[in-house]
Amino acid sequence: MSDRRDFIDVQPREETAAERQQAEIGVPSSIPAEELGRITGDVIRALKTVFDPEIPVDIYELGLVYKVDLSDERVLTIDMTLTAPGCPVAGEMPGWVEAAVRGVEGVEDVRVNMVFEPPWTPAKMSDEARLELGWM
Secondary structure, eight states, X not given: OOOOEXXXXXXXXXXXXXXXXXXXXXXXXXXXXXXXXXXXXXXXXXXXTOBOTTSSSBHHHHTOEEEEEEETXXXXXXXXXXXXXXXXXXXXXXXXXXXXXXXXXXXXXEEEEEOOSSOOOGGGXXXXXXXXXXXX
C-alpha cells in the first residue's frame, strides 16, 4: 500500500492538486491529472448537494469542509466540521456527506472525519453563501 496521496483542494487555485503534490514531494500521482480534475469537480458538486438543515446553504459554501484527500488507492477522506459542536444533526451529517460523494466515479471508498479544530466561524463562508443569507 502506498503512502502517497492526492489532495483535492476545495478552494479554487491555479495549479491542479496533482501538480501541487508532485511539486511538494516530487512523486507523481498514480491518478492521471485529467481524471483527478474530473474527480475534484464531481466531489465538489456532490458536496454542494448536502445542506445544513438550519441554514439554507450547502456545506461546501458554508466552509464546513476543511480537507478532502484522495489516496492513490482512491480512498476519499473528508475532514469537516459543523457550525456548532452541539448541532442536532452532528451524528447524521457525516453519513449524508459519505452518501453524497460515494457515487463519484473513480472513488473506491469514503471516510468522513468530524473535526472541531479550528472552530468554524462565519468568516469561512464563501461570498456565495453570504449573498444567499443576505449578509452582503
